[in-house]
Every structure is written in C-alpha cells, then in structure tokens.
Amino acid sequence: MRVLLVDDEIEFVNTLSNRLGMRGIKTDVVHNGQQALDYVADSEPDVMVLDLKMPGLHGMEVLRKLSKTNPDIQVVILTGHGTDQDEEEAQRLRAFDYLRKPADIDTLADRIRGAYKFKAEKTMAAVAFAEAGEFETAKDIAHEADKLQTTGELFKDENKD
Amino acid sequence: MSKTNADQVQEEAMATGKATDVYNSLDLRRAQLEVLSKVLGDVTHDAQNHLAIINESAGWMGDLLNLKKKKGFGRIVALFKRNRGQHLDVEPFFEGLKSIHKRVGEAATLTRRLSRFGDRMDKTKAVIDANQAFEEIRDALLGQAKERGVRLEVKLAKEAAMVETEPAAFQLSMFGNIAQLIEGQEKGASLAVETDVNEDRFHLHVTGPGRSPGSLPDDPVAEGFSREILEKLGGEIRSQSDDGKYVTTLAFPLAGRET
Numbered sequence: 453m454r455v456l457l458v459d460d461e462i463e464f465v466n467t468l469s470n471r472l473g474m475r476g477i478k479t480d481v482v483h484n485g486q487q488a489l490d491y492v493a494d495s496e497p498d499v500m501v502l503d504l505k506m507p508g509l510h511g512m513e514v515l516r517k518l519s520k521t522n523p524d525i526q527v528v529i530l531t532g533h534g535t536d537q538d539e540e541e542a543q544r545l546r547a548f549d550y551l552r553k554p555a556d557i558d559t560l561a562d563r564i565r566g567a568y569k570f571k572a573e574k575t576m577a578a579v580a581f582a583e584a585g586e587f588e589t590a591k592d593i594a595h596e597a598d599k600l601q602t603t604g605e606l607f608k609d610e611n612k613d
Numbered sequence: 614m615s616k617t618n619a620d621q622v623q624e625e626a627m628a629t630g631k632a633t634d635v636y637n638s639l640d641l642r643r644a645q646l647e648v649l650s651k652v653l654g655d656v657t658h659d660a661q662n663h664l665a666i667i668n669e670s671a672g673w674m675g676d677l678l679n680l681k682k683k684k685g686f687g688r689i690v691a692l693f694k695r696n697r698g699q700h701l702d703v704e705p706f707f708e709g710l711k712s713i714h715k716r717v718g719e720a721a722t723l724t725r726r727l728s729r730f731g732d733r734m735d736k737t738k739a740v741i742d743a744n745q746a747f748e749e750i751r752d753a754l755l756g757q758a759k760e761r762g763v764r765l766e767v768k769l770a771k772e773a774a775m776v777e778t779e780p781a782a783f784q785l786s787m788f789g790n791i792a793q794l795i796e797g798q799e800k801g802a803s804l805a806v807e808t809d810v811n812e813d814r815f816h817l818h819v820t821g822p823g824r825s826p827g828s829l830p831d832d833p834v835a836e837g838f839s840r841e842i843l844e845k846l847g848g849e850i851r852s853q854s855d856d857g858k859y860v861t862t863l864a865f866p867l868a869g870r871e872t
Contacts, residue, residue, distance in 0.1 A: 461662055461665070461666065463670075463712060464662065464666045467666070467669040467670060467673050470676075471672055471676055474676050474680070505658060505756075505759070505760065507759045507760075508762040532662045532664075533661070552661075553661050553662065553664070553665035554664050554665040554668035554669070557672055
C-alpha cells in the first residue's frame with residue numbers, strides 16, 4: 453500500500469507519519485499541493501491524506517485535478533478548516549472520506565486501510581470482468597463503485613470497529 | 614442586548630436623515646461581519662492546528678510508552694533508575710513535551726487575542742494600543758496571505774501607540790486596506806508590514822514589489838470603503854513607488870495629539 457500525506461504543518465505531518473508507521477502503514481510526506489501533484493506525476497499512491505488549507509495550491513484544487521487525471525487514487529481529506537460546504541464539495545469530487553483535525557489516529561488508520569481495500573477490490577472486480585471479455589460490466593463496476601463511494605456506503609462502516 | 618457600534622451609527626444617520634450615512638452604516642455592518650467571520654475562521658483554523666499537533670505529540674509519546682511496555686518496560690525503567698537515564702532514550706519524550714508546551718502557549722495566545730478582539734466590537738470610542746489592535750487581526754491577514762500564496766512578514770513597534778478611535782472600525786480599516794494589498798499581489802510575492810510611532814502619529818507601512826496595486830478590479834467599492842473609514846477615523850493613506858517596490862502607509866493621529 454502506497455500512502456502519501458500532504459500537509460504544510462511539518463511537525464504535525466512528520467509525527468503523523470511516525471504514528472501511522474507504528475500501525476503498519478508506511479507513508480511518504482509532502483508539504484504543499486504542488487508537491488503532491490509532482491509526486492503523483494512520478495508514482496501514483498493508492499491513498500492520499502490531504503489537508504485543505506495550504507500555501508499556494510489549495511487542497512480542494514488538488515482533489516479537483518486528481519478526480520480528472522488520477523481518479524483511482526483514494527483521497528482522505530484531513531483538515532482543521534473544514535466547512536460543511538467544503539465537505540459537500542469533497543464528496544462531490546469523490547473523496548473517500550472527510551475527517552476533521554484533530555483526528556483519532558486509529559480512526560485515520562482504519563479509513564486509510566478502507567480506502568486501499570476499496571481501491572483494490574474495485575480494480576480486481578473490474579479486471580476479472582475485463583478478462584472475461586465483459587468490458588461493459590467492468591466499466592459498470594467502476595462506475596457503480598464510484599457512486600457508492602460518494603455516499604459513503606462501502607467500506608467506512610466496515611472499518612469503524 | 615447592548616447596541617452595537619453599527620446600530621448606533623445607523624440610528625444616528627437615520628435621525629439626521631442622511632441617506633448616504635445610512636447606506637454607509639449598513640455597509641459598515643456588512644464589512645464588520647466579513648472581518649469578524651474571517652478572523653474567527655482563521656483563528657479557529659490555527660487553534661485546531663495547534664490542537665492537532667498536541668494530539669499527535671501526546672499520541673506519539675503514548676505509542677512509544679506502549680511499545681516499551683510491550684518490550685518489557687518495567688525492566689527498562691529499572692535500568693533507567695539504576696543508571697540515571699543513560700540507557701533509556703528519553704529524547705523523543707522531551708521533544709514531545711516541548712512541542713505540547715509550545716503549542717499550548719500559542720493556542721492560548723490566539724484565544725486571548727480573539728477575546729480582546731471580541732471585546733472591541735461594540736465599543737464606539739476608546740483609547741487603544743494600535744499595535745495590540747493590529748496583533749488581533751494579524752492571524753487573519755496571515756491566513757489570507759497564505760491562501761493567496763503571498764509571504765507576509767510583520768514587525769510591530771515595541772512601544773505602545775495609543776490612539777483614540779472606534780476600535781472595530783479602526784481594525785476594519787487596517788484589515789481592509791492590507792487585505793486589498795495582499796489580493797493585489799502575484800503568487801509567491803512578499804509583503805512586509807511594519808509599524809512605528811513618529812511625533813504625533815502611528816504609522817503602519819506595507820512594503821511590496823512593483824507598484825501599489827490600488828483598487829481591485831472586481832471590488833472597487835470595498836477599496837473605497839476601507840479608505841473612507843480610515844479617513845473618517847482621522848487617518849490618511851499614501852503610497853510611493855521607488856526602485857521596483859512600493860510603500861503604502863496608513864497613518865493615524867495619536868491620542869491627545871490630534872492635529
């Protein structure tokens with residue numbers, strides 16, 4: 453599992469990275485939106501934990517770009533500045549989840565695992581149908597999975613316990 | 614409920630039948646609410662960031678203790694006691710404690726500023742320290758600059774600069790004028806804010822690259838409005854460009870030394 457943490461609060465994100473590491477989640481860290489896009493251009497992470505309010509490129513802009521260019525990356529928003537409007541916009545752009553700082557580390561770890569599982573199962577199902585020659589079904593799976601993701605019905609509840 | 618500054622201005626304007634003043638008082642209320650919302654939003658964001666770091670630092674220390682417990686913490690503590698800590702790596706704990714201590718202090722400073730800012734909102738006239746009044750809106754301006762991708766440096770004079778003014782309108786005027794200068798910058802630009810006290814005036818200088826951006830194309834009314842409030846408070850604004858940079862100065866008379 454490849455996880456990228458994007459946050460301009462260096463002390464916060466480095467500690468978060470250490471704590472996730474202790475829970476078996478290895479992460480890379482960048483400190484602004486542009487660095488996140490540059491990272492993605494080089495190697496695509498499975499999950500991105502993304503802050504919103506950062507200098508330069510706002511997190512929502514990063515999410516907007518990723519939803520067009522790299523829709524398979526699962527994005528978990530982790531912000532101290534979240535308004536209801538931001539949350540709705542993030543859902544519309546198909547963020548996997550939306551958490552407010554300060555967040556419980558085990559909840560965050562669960563959401564990251566859930567996001568990864570969601571991505572893996574979506575990909576596996578689509579590949580299986582594509583291999584069976586059912587390309588339309590494969591496309592439908594991807595489409596339906598995206599729809600489910602926005603309503604939060606899939607893996608979040610499963611991973612809450 | 615006590616009357617707010619804007620209520621009083623509006624009542625006076627309606628009593629004298631001056632339509633422009635009524636319009637301005639409504640505009641003043643709108644602008645005050647905008648600044649209030651901006652300041653609240655930014656202070657809350659910063660406070661939550663401090664809390665998040667405190668949360669992670671404390672959590673990290675807890676993680677380390679749990680790990681040590683699993684690896685036979687009792688034995689390590691016994692060793693620590695015998696050898697005065699030489700065999701226990703306590704550095705991460707000190708780092709964590711230092712971080713928590715620092716962030717608690719910063720969060721407390723933020724809430725103190727917010728509380729003072731709130732106190733000023735419904736006063737119609739008071740003698741205040743202009744530097745302190747600026748400090749209360751500084752975080753919101755830094756937040757605005759950060760969002761815009763502009764680097765904002767602030768250096769406030771150490772000496773008190775007492776001005777007799779309408780505190781909320783005074784802060785609104787400083788906020789409005791500087792926010793416009795921030796909005797007029799290209800991403801990556803740097804602005805410096807510096808205050809000083811000179812003879813009978815408090816000065817706030819904003820230095821930036823190029824020429825003064827002047828009014829914003831999409832909100833020329835706001836620019837005029839911030840300036841109007843400044844002038845009503847007895848202040849003045851001037852700009853000069855030289856050597857590829859500009860300095861915009863807001864000046865207000867000091868209390869008891871109005872000219």
